[in-house]
Amino acid sequence: MADGLVLMRTEVAIIGAGPSGLLLAHLLARRGVESVVLETRSQAYVSGRIRAGILEQSTVDLLDEAGLGTRLRAEGYPHRGVYLQWPGERHHLDFVDLTGRSVWVYGQTEVQKDLTEVAGDRAVYEVSDTALHDIEGDQPYVTYTDAGGTGRRLDADVIVGCDGSFGPSRDAVPAAVRRTWEKSYPYSWLGILADVAPSTDELIYAWHPRGFALHSMRSPTVSRLYLQVPNGTDVAQWPDDRVWAELATRLGDGADGWTLTPGPVTEKSVLPMRSFVQAPMRHGRLFLAGDAAHIVPPTGAKGLNLAVADVGLLAPALVALLRDKDPALADRYGEDALRRVWRCTHFSWWMTTMLHTSEDPFEAQLQLAQLRSVVSSRAGATALAENYAGLPIGR
Known part of the structure; x- marks a missing residue:
């Protein structure tokens, strides 16, 4: 003692x-x-x-x-890559093809x-x-x-x-x-966990004039999805029906036959960025x-x-x-x-x-130009893939 x-x-x-x-x-x-x-x-x-x-x-x-x-x-679940999307277009980046590395x-x-x-x-x-x-x-x-x-x-x-x-x-x-x-961003993520099979085989990162959306997953029966929302958003302002409707809009429900399947929401939270x-x-x-x-x-x-x-x-x-x-x-x-x-x-x-x-409409055009550059250039796609899939530890 x-x-x-x-x-x-x-x-x-x-x-x-x-x-x-x-x-x-x-x-x-x-x-x-x-x-x-x-x-x-x-x-x-x-x-x-x-x-x-x-x-x-x-x-x-x-x-x-x-x-x-x-x-x-x-x-x-090993994933070979991700989808980048904006209205009217969805492009798959294959990390294995680009870098020989995947994510799980x-x-x-x-x-x-x-x-x-x-x-x-x-x-x-x-x-x-x-x-x-x-x-x-x-x-x-x-x-x-x-x-x-x-x-x-x-x-x-x-x-x-x-x-x-x-x-x-x-x-x-x-x-x-x-x-x-330190940098604080002028938006947050509204995230949900839902007991429904993912509507995609790999993650969808979607740019949309109404705000960013992400379709992720946790298992074959559990989906994880996010919406860009203003800082200070109260989850009470976002009942389940509103969340699913906004996700459908931003993720392009109905485009080229793709459909977002809603399901029971088990968790909902707002994450500042x-x-x-x-x-x-x-x-x-x-x-x-x-x-x-x-x-x-x-x-x-x-x-x-x-x-x-x-x-x-x-x-x-x-x-x-x-x-x-x-x-x-x-x-x-x-x-x-x-x-x-x-x-x-x-x-x-x-x-x-x-x-x-x-x-800012000028910034929106710059973002779209950047997205088009990434998906149309193997060098641009490889740079994203290398960083996303991660370099070996120690490099």
């Missing part, structure tokens, strides 16, 4: 039990490095969050290498379920008052209160913040060295990964994949630091991760601004 706190020790203290935190713990365990994962929310809450659904090829490859690809390969439909809830099954007792849920200490020294530690009300101190060699936008890790980086870049990057991603003995360091609008399907890429770089860096006493990879982690972060931030911004409409 010290200052009334129960003392504990591990090699890596991980804050946040979402996909990035649990995946990092799993990758470290496979290399013999101990960790403890601290999570404010309950396990049920974390496991039930409806988030991303598209996995890059590099994410699938890493999950395979980590022994986590069995159910993904059995129950996930496999929801974040499923990834979380796979990671939870292998986490064992490494993850501690429903903690509170989490605080980071001495991150600039050689003996960092985390204090917190467990679900039973007991105050604890967790000493570690390093601390990793995987606790997203609202956790304590991001703000633990001193203001004097912290730099942030923003980009955020914080540097450095490593300060002293603290490393940041995932949403703790960066957020992208979901248009480019990069959020979860970018978090996995962070962890894919960080795990071997921590193993080298703690097992081989070689700090080279750990010292480069922030620079290496941020290079990929900014590339994905740019791609997400580009997709977002190309597809979301405004009241």
